[in-house]
Amino acid sequence: MKIISWNIRGLGGFEKRKEVRKLVGDQKPFIRCLQETKLSHCDVFMCSTLWGSSQHAFSYRPSDGASGGLLTLWDTSEVEVWTSETSNHVLWCRGRFVKSGDEFLLANVYAPCDDGAKQRLWDSLSARILLTGRERVCICGDFNAVRQPEERRSARGSQRSMDIDPFNHFIDENNLIDLPLIGRNFTWFKGDGLVMSRLDRFLLSEEWCLTWPNCKQVATLRGLSDHCPLVLSASDEDWGPRPSRMLKCWTDVPGYNSFVKEKWNSLHVDGWGGFVLKEKLKMIKVALKGWHQAHVQNLPSRIESLKERLSVLDQKGEEEELTEIELAELHGVTAGIHSMSRLHASISWQQSRSLWLKEGDANTKYFHSVLARRRRRNAISVIQVGGVTLEGVNPIRQAVFSHFASHFKNPDMERPGVDNLQFKRLSHFERGSLIKPFTEAEVKTAV
Structure with a gap:
């Protein structure tokens, strides 16, 4: 079971859609809950650009003015949704996980900023939870509220605390469980390196946690959005990066044909024809791996490096104020992510065309x-x-x-020796007793 919640802010941009789709591909979520500032319309084409070619369905609530847009997508092979309904700032979905048969009620929330409107939202959520009884309930999204002053940092140094008590009362009254956040202290960053808050979270009912006791929520690296994606998962094992595969789009990259021709002609192997061909193919494979790193794979790795640097600056900003040089670097890193994402989007668009889809090399069932x-x-x-x-x-x-x-371990490390040590020695009689046959009396005594 895996669910992702993310306030993406600006799904109209192609770069952000590509980033959303990449996160879906990396995390393999069953359900994705997106909060969007201006989501006036949503159709099948937009959701396909966000999810990909695999089976999926969606439900959305259009934005009210400049905020409040909600979009929930799910994998139809893993999740069956029966009903979907909307209310102010909430998109509800009721369904079940296909393989386990466990039913659930999921709320995608985009809370308003006004304290009075937030209180009305807490009341409406409490009323709905009360009607559900003992069900598996998951409430996720951007709550625009924190639970304690340490979850919010302001450039002015003053901590706004009007929404803390009502939000805690809502959570405690409904016996909701707020899992510890792994990976980050804050989930929203203003961009100046000074203002940050933990506005996004998953709130789970006791029944949900009993069904999936190993649930954890992790905040991943933010990219084009000012919010970090949150991943709620249970019993998923992540062993690290997956190995890369060869791409057939290499022939479309300028300089590929000349590189292969020059490299092949520069390789010299002696022997009979079959051996020469085999060895040259092995060597050209190594050369192509380096070429791939520099011309194709290098772009996403550079983007990830910038995201990691952005994460370092964000984390440092959580502990202390950034210097002017660091603030300038933060803005430069953000601009670099945007520019490289646009460049990588053109290559990804080329990759998703004829060769993969025509020959079914990566997208077949x-x-x-x-x-x-x-x-x-x-x-x-x-x-x-x-x-x-x-x-x-x-x-x-x-x-x-x-x-x-x-x-x-290092074999050269010093080890204790036995030289010049005096050991006790067995006498001649004692050595003979070691091979002496057992007597009947000795056996009875031992038994």
Whole structure:
């Protein structure tokens, strides 16, 4: 089970749609809850650009003026939604997870900024939760409120606290569970490096947490939006980056043909024809890997590097005020993400065209089914170390690392020796007793 909530602010931009789609592809969510400042209209084409070619459906609430737009998308092969209804600042969806059959009620929330309007929203949510009884309820989105002063930082130094008590009262009154946030302290950043808050979160009912006791919410790196995407997951194992695959769009990159021709002619291998061909193919593969890093894969990696640098600046801004140089760097990094995203979008648009879709190399149902079976077969879910059973990615990863680290320690390190040590020695009689046959009396005594 995996759900993503994100206030994207500006789905009309192609770059942001590509970023939303990339996050969907990386995280493989069952449900995606988006909050949009100006969402006056939503159709099948827009949702396809956000989700991709896989099966999906959606429900949306148009924005009221300049705020309040809500969009919920879900994977129809994993989630079945029966009803969808809207109220002020909320988009409700009721359904079930197909594989487990567990039913749920999901609320996508985009709270207003006015304190009075927020209180009316808390009251309406409480009334709806009261009617549901003991159901699995998940309320997520941008609440535009914090639970304690430490969750908000202002450039003026003063902390606005009018919304803290009503928001806590709403959570406590409905017995909602606010999971600890992993990865970040704040989820919204103004962009000046001085103002930040934790406005986004998942609130879960007790029944939801009983069904999925291993739920966790993680704030991932923000990119084009001023909000961090939140991921709610249960029992999902993330073993790190996936290996890259060769792209057939290389022939469309300028200089590819001349690079291959020059590199192939520069390789010299002696031997019979079959051996020469095999060795040159191995060497050209290594050369193409470096070319791929520089011309195709380098763009997304540079974008991710900028996002990581942006995260470092954000985290530093959470602890102390940024200097003028750091603020200038923050604005430069943000501008770099925008420009590189536009450049990468043109390449991605080319990649998604004829070769992949025509030949079915990456988007067929068969390909995904084979990939899923291989991942399940190769997955390591449980290992035993010293009689202790370990589960989860981090414990298993640490156990494997410690095991091989103990085998490959520095052999030159000083070890205690046994030279010049005086040991006790057995006498001649004692040595003979070691091989003496057991007597019947000794066996009875031992038994």
